[in-house]
Amino acid sequence: MDIRIDELPTTAFAAPDHVIPVMKDGASGQLFLRQLSLLRFLTKAANYNLAADDRWTLIECTAGLTLNLPAASVAGNGFAFMPKANGGTVTLDPNGAELIDGASNVVLADGDFVIVECDGVAWHTSLSSAVKRNDAINTKSNDIASAATTNLAMATGVVVNVTGSATVTSLGTVAAGAERVLIFAGAATLTHNAVSLILPGGANIVTAAGDVAIARSLGAGNWKVTSYQRAAAVPAAQTPFGAVRQQIFSVSGTYTPHANMLFCLVECIGGGGGGGGAAATAASTINGGGGGGGGEYSQSILTKAQVAASKAVVVGAGGGGGVAGANNGSNGGTTSLGGTLVTAAGGTGGTGAPSANAGAGGAGGTGGTGDFKTPGERGSNGGFASNQGVALPTFGGKGGNSMFGFGGVGTVGAVGQAGTGFGSGGGGASDSVNPAKAGGAGLSGVIRITEYCSQ
Known part of the structure; x- marks a missing residue:
């Protein structure tokens, strides 16, 4: 049975040498664990320099420390290891000017469990903390032009730039509970409807560049705008x-x-x-x-x-x-x-x-x-x-x-x-x-x- 890496229980580190190698699903990009094997398991309480034989090693860090990574060219494409911060923050520090996730280092919060991979040039992580997973979900979408039906089902992310100045009467059909953050680029008109497009105050809204709305799907093509913030007005939290x-x-x-x-x-x-x-x-x-x-x-x-x-x-x-x-x-x-x-x-x-x-x-x-x-x-x-x-x-x-x-x-x-x-x-x-x-x-x-x- 395949298990997603973010589903791995904390007790995975309880039995030394018992780990399951990681496989990546090419369609979803998710990491899975499969096939029980006997691989290395280390516990570290002080700074540690990774070596070539640390490939596919689980490293439990029981104190705040720094893991110094080898040069990417030395580690080579496919080198991977799995650190877990279990006693303080853990800093992943690449060699010299090399980067990890595009930065000079990555700091793991206590409780984070990470897969670190090398592509021969740089290092990359797949963080398993709730905050990092949420960041991965709440991504920016492609722009969508305003229209009678401004179809948010076509959005590729949660944050959507809405362009143009058309009159909007529908936001399309998306599963109930889904939320979208809409950033308007011009003077579109949102048309209030007591069922299909419920707007604050029960009246139409003419948008302006920089205005931000939060819309939640009620299902069956119905939406409710739960918040509307004007770029040139006091925050909605202060006045509706x-x-x-x-x-x-x-x-x-x-x-x-x-x-x-x-x-x-x-x-x-x-x-x-x-x-x-x-x-x-x-x-x-x-x-x-x-x-x-x-x-x-x-x-x-x-x-x-x-x-x-x-x-x-x-x-x-x-x-x-x-x-x-x-x-x-x-x-x-x-x-x-x-x-x-x-x-x-x-x-x-x-x-x-x-x-x-x-x-x-x-x-x-x-x-x-x-x-x-x-x-x-x-x-x-x-x-x-x-x-x-x-x-x-x-x-x-x-x-x-x-x-x-x-x-x-x-x-x-x-x-x-x-x-x-x-x-x-x-x-x-x-x-x-x-x-x-x-x-x-x-x-x-x-x-x-x-x-x-x-x-």
């Missing part, structure tokens, strides 16, 4: 997307998604409410209008199908401040995408302050639609005092904050301050002497859309 883009709307309009958008995160802020005004007060008194409420924050994740070709964008306006006098601020407007798909309500305007009283703060926006929502901050109430002392507190109510902005600050005897940042409420006015004061304006909302794209 070819590109991330943003569109920001501070005014109303139309959202048209990017052609390669897979899904998007939509964030809406409603408009901030305006601050309340303040009527003129009597001597030695001070009043304050209420601050306007901040706009609501709402977000949703939408698929490409939900967005479709486009969606209307409405950005809620900021509420105007109450005009001078005991006048309420205006409410902020509702911000929306696609009508009711994602909405964020505006804040309520603050109440104006009469001459002898204070105004109430407006409520923060609430009641919108989305996967996640949080109301805007309520505006602060204004204050009122008569016969005030030397130190005066803040009497105009502060505007409510939004997720993206701060409300207008409260004032003493002055007009209300506008909000700062999208959806923030305006501050309430305050009056301590004539004339009456106006409230601060709330700021308009915004929509931010983050698109996650295949490329």
